[in-house]
Amino acid sequence: MREIHVKEVTAVVRDLCIRANTHLGEDVLEALRKAIDQEDSPTGKDVLAKLLENARIAREDSIPICQDTGFAVVFMELGQEVSLTGGSLKDAINEGVRQGYQEGYLRKSTCHPFTRTNTGDNTPAIIHLDVVTGDSLRLIVAPKGGGSENMSRVTMLTPAVGIQGVKDFVIQRVRDSGANPCPPTIVGVGIGGTFETSALLAKKALLRPLGSRNGDPELATLERELHEEINGLGIGPQGLGGRITSLAVHVNMMECHIASLPVGVNIQCHAARHKEVVL
């Protein structure tokens, strides 16, 4: 067994929270640059250029890309040969979030659902754990903003509607979201599994680098077709009309129950923030 002290986890989560919120990924920057060339609307081009300018200011001045610095979503791939020492892993992650959001001047955005009282330190984190082979620990911090998350949905389709039914649901979701999730968006689609798995598949699809395609040719085609259709809706950058409504569509799929066809759509704004470290 390889030992990893949970203090290391705290330090890594802290740094990832800050870095994810101030440094937009090169894949997103590249997608925005390409989008400027592809956009027909002058206002749309201007918006896209301003988003690139915004990312530069955030990076250089260590200011968040967006004031909504998100719910701290932490994905962990824990090698089964790792032994975590020094205390509770969950507490260590939450401490990392607490330190990162305080020391990084990030907005605290978690509250009680009814009283709306803010927890004050952006905890608790949402923690997703996968146990994998090996002796390393992969930590991904993906802060998720509320505006785009609010536009996300899960549905349980009737199997008879098939792939066309899935497409119709995704397109309608993007159409109904309009300008709300700060387009250009990234659309994560999870097909199959159970009710909750479809949402998680959709969220994990958002972590894939922009410009990549699903390795399954059928799903790669589905991604391309959905993307073309979405960018024909006319919503455009910030919903002000234009061609580039989404920068990418990413699909994940797994088996489902013989009675079901679950579909999750997780909408992500252009501030597609996620950073990772492997310990």
Place this chain on the structure above:
Amino acid sequence: MNDVIRLTPPLNDADVASLKIGDRVAFTGAIYTGRDAAHKRLVELIGAGKSFPFDIPGQIIYYVGPSPARFGRPIGAAGPTTSYRMDSYAPQLIRLGLKGMIGKGARNQEVKEAMVEFNAVYFVAIGGAGALMAQAIKKAEVVAYEDLGPEAIRRLEVVEFPVIVVNDVRGNDLYEEGVKKYAR
């Protein structure tokens, strides 16, 4: 694109009536922030017949919950939040003379009708450009509800704060027109 129209709040009916959808406007002067929680309290003041923490007539409310300011800076990132969450409160403030709202995303029919009836305009700022928008904000002070943290009402002093007119007093909607123009 048209030239930028420069305005200083408070706005009067003539300022507002001259604006049309798609106009690019730059504000210099004072605007007020407010999100869901602050709106809830403001509207409760109306019900209780109490006075407001700032004079509503002619003013502009910016839907924003900024991130904390680093030492020596007036504010953190400060882009717009989604406006529909304020739809159930906005008509009551428009009726009292609020002239402008800055946010992102479409408004409901009740808000659009109130804007036409009482001469108010809905502007949008670029969502997700919080670092960029913050550069136009020179000063920020909490004027009410400090306990709400990022949701407190702040008075912002802005210089050349850039917005676009999405709903004008004639009932036009740039979101609807934009989609019509570019849909295939």
